[in-house]
Amino acid sequence: MAAESNAKPDAPNHTLERPVYDPKAPSAIEVEHIVKKYGDFTAVDDVSFSVKEGEIFGLLGPNGAGKSTLIRMMTTLIPITSGKARIAGHDVAKEPNAARRMIGVIPQALTSDLDLTVEENMNIYAKLYDVPAKQRKKSIDELLELVDLTKWRNAQTKTLSGGMRRRLEIARGLVHHPRIFFLDEPTTGLDPVSRVAVWEMLGNIKEHRQLTILITTHYMDEADRLCDRIAIVDHGKLVALDTPMALKASVPGSTVIEVQFENPPGDLEQKLHTLDDVTSVQHEGAGMFRVLTSDGSRTTTELVEMAVHNGVRVKTLTVQNTTLDDAFVHYTGRQLRDELQKAHAFVMPPRPGLQP
Ligand SMILES: Nc1ncnc2c1ncn2[C@@H]1O[C@H](COP(=O)(O)OP(=O)(O)OP(=O)(O)O)[C@@H](O)[C@H]1O
Ligand SMILES: [Mg+2]
Known part of the structure; x- marks a missing residue:
């Protein structure tokens, strides 16, 4: 895999093998009439969609559209005002622990500890998720390889570039082998070459670990190339949902x-x-x-x-x-x-x- 410094800004390979969207495939995420209110303000307004197993599903919308709020509800971080979200069949309100075991989450803000090394950051998460000691090392080795950070495992996190730190957070979010991966703007603020490297890695990891990915981004070109389907949200409402090609054709x-x-x-x-x-x-x-x-x-x-x-x-x-x-x-x-x-x-x- 190419290092960040010499990664080419080409479309990642996995896009060539993008599967055709299959509406009959089982759903990894199901959201039904979900609403989030803060007082009188409705941040998410009656949104319904489902994400099929193995899909890369993009959530696009302007600032304040409700993307992060949707992710927070689906990942059990904030309560749902009304409606339902199911993760691999588990209702997030009724079975939050079962839902949590299925998911990895990369929040919008970077959260890795700058004073720890790459490996220490990974280890803390693995312990937090009760990954048995024997599997911990194997999982960390495999993930650092997948995100091309093996040679940086003993480096302090503060010495990494923005793109490398994002890749560390992606690896860290997968240390407990989740099946469904939520990423909130993983490439915002990165230069184009680092952005391509992050997406390329996500594609490789998805193939390797058979993940379902739900991702938000502000970069239309990335969403177009890499997402199987895209939901556009605005003012808390779902305004369009289809494959990139169908959205453009509409x-x-x-x-x-x-x-x-x-x-x-x-x-x-x-x-x-x-x-x-x-x-x-x-x-x-x-x-x-x-x-x-x-x-x-x-x-x-x-x-x-x-x-x-x-x-x-x-x-x-x-x-x-x-x-x-x-x-x-x-x-x-x-x-x-x-x-x-x-x-x-x-x-x-x-x-x-x-x-x-
Ligand atoms: N804890 C909160 N209390 C009150 N309002 C909130 C709270 N969290 C979010 N909001 C509001 O809900 C709306 C949706 O916010 P959200 O963070 O989900 O948007 P977003 O689509 O992720 O935007 P961005 O692209 O800027 O990340 C915004 O108007 C925001 O101000
Ligand atoms: Mg957001």
Whole structure:
């Protein structure tokens, strides 16, 4: 397995073997009409879904949507106001200990002890979960290998990079052989290479240990590549749930054209609306427009012709398929874009005599 320093930002291997979602497979997690109230405020509002055994299930939503609250209820950390959550068939309210034995949890905040070594952090958890002494060493050795931290086992945790510390926490959360693994934003704050390394490790561990994974993330590209299904939550409600491909396909208009004009006239937005196949136009400021269309090549041609006809110069133009970001905006009316993912981008050459 590649060390963090030389991991390549490619899609992890396991995505190639992503199983087709099977609605008939047994459920690892079942949530029925679950509600969480804090006084008059409803943080989670009547959410129902189930996660199949062996699935990687993504929970996406803007800040404050209720993702962590959902995870806390499913993992017995806070009481449920109403509704039900079952973990491997165990009702978390009635059989919390049985549910707890099935799960590993990586909370949003880092919790490993900085003054202890990697191995000491692992050992404390193993003892906490009553892992018998004989199995403890075997499990720790295997997990440190899986997260590529074997050679760091005696290093103090404070000497690790952010990505390595996340990997330690992932290994620590698995020391008691849980079947269902909850991770709350395991890659937030990491650089892209470390993020890829974390996901790659999760994929390998999932195969090795036959885990079901429920994960929250703010990174749409990761969720798209790695999750079998995605639930979008907003204001405590479930607003969409499907495979990444189906979510993207459900957005009206299959292609996004991002175009920036030099000195666009005031009525340009209306003119863009009148082009064939256009389903929506968003003005993003500084002469930049985001145009959704069901026929990318035809609209692009018409758009350039329209610009030439009106004497408006196109500065940049990119054409791409709809992304999970577009699905997110479609369902929540808000953006959650950490990075602009541009495909097929090209920049118009500056006209002779003009400054770029
Ligand atoms: N103990 C609490 N008391 C009162 N309100 C709370 C409490 N915990 C969470 N909330 C509120 O519930 C809502 C959902 O919070 P939650 O932490 O679940 O959101 P989130 O989707 O995880 O957001 P983020 O992406 O920022 O982590 C927020 O409005 C939050 O302020
Ligand atoms: Mg959260």
